[in-house]
Amino acid sequence: MIIIGRGSVQQEECDVMGHMNVRHYVARVTDALAWLLLEAGLPPSRAGFVVRDQHIRFLREMSPGTPFTIAGGVLEAAPDGLRCFAEIRNTATDAPAATFVTDLAAPAGGLALDALRVALPAHAAPRGLSFAPPRALPDRGAALAMGLAEGYRGAVRAHECDAAGVMRPDGVIARVWDGVPNLRNRGTGVGVKEEGMGSAALEYRVCYLRPMRAGQLVTVCSGLRALGEKTTTWTHLLHDGETGAPVAAAEAVGVAFDLAARRAVPIPPARRAALEAMLVPGLGL
Incomplete structure (x- = not known):
């Protein structure tokens, strides 16, 4: 995987539970996926992408001030889109905090994907929820x-x-x-x-x-x-x-x-x- 995002948890990103809220995990990974596509040869100036479907596993809490790094890669490719993987890791401990499998609608033809291909880690696989097409x-x-x-x-x-x-x-x-x-x-x-x-x-x-x-x-x-x-x-x-x-x-x-x-x-x-x-x-x- 390559590094596609870095940052730290801000106080305003945390909810009444005292940890980063789900919306901000999603926001940070959405930003990171744009960096992944840039590495593949699809910069924002050329075209955007649309998130179609997403499976998320939350593994550990992230409290205010926690530094994190986002790594990612491409799991699968089709002419009209990509299935991408992203993992947020606590920079201080290197422990995974959350994993994302995201289906993107994007013009995938002609992209440089070979160096970006990854396999899905076991800890990121669907567990209690299906990732089959919705009914x-x-x-x-x-x-x-x-x-x-x-x-x-x-x-x-x-x-x-x-x-x-x-x-x-x-x-x-x-x-x-x-x-x-x-x-x-x-x-x-x-x-x-x-x-x-x-x-x-x-x-x-x-x-x-x-x-x-x-x-x-x-x-x-x-x-x-x-x-x-x-x-x-x-x-x-x-x-x-x-x-x-x-x-x-x-x-x-x-x-x-x-x-x-x-x-x-x-x-x-x-x-x-x-x-x-x-x-x-x-x-x-």
Whole structure:
């Protein structure tokens, strides 16, 4: 692999859990992938790229001030795109913090890829989520009829869009995260700070179905697909607020996270009972 990114975690990139939020992992890797394509012979001045699908594994926390290095390479190539790999590593410890497998739409013909080819490390392979092509997804009305609940309702902001006016991938995953507390704490009367129990993502899969542009209205409807001793698996569907059509989708495996001990713990009985009532049979991408 080659080095395609470097930096350090900034305080404003961290969430209420005290570690870097998923949107900033995605933002940093999106920047790094542009450097990977530059090495392949596709600079931003020649053409851009579009993220189609992404599988993410979160392996270790990154707190404010953590230095990191991003390494990457190309896993597969097709005439209309690339499957790329990127790994964020703690520069101080050299331990991997997160891995990304990303399908890009890009003009791959004529690129210099031989020196960039890599194999997928075992610790980056899908574990709890499939990376197979997604099935046909329901529109907003059908999703609500299935039992999914709305966690987010808002609009795409201009500063979240790229030079082509399309919402960046970090904005998409940010919508999912923004809506999660409305689901997890629904009816409890408490938030993360009051209960001392948060959550941490282990694995994400995000499908980018249609471009979203500034001013476009967006909702996120979510449902609980599976429940383990410590883990929850959620399916999140993003819909165009005007037409109800699906524009993106995500699945996430997370753990109950003790904010003081900084470790995963079994889901408390009261929360488990509430979650069991939220399970949606047959849900998934």
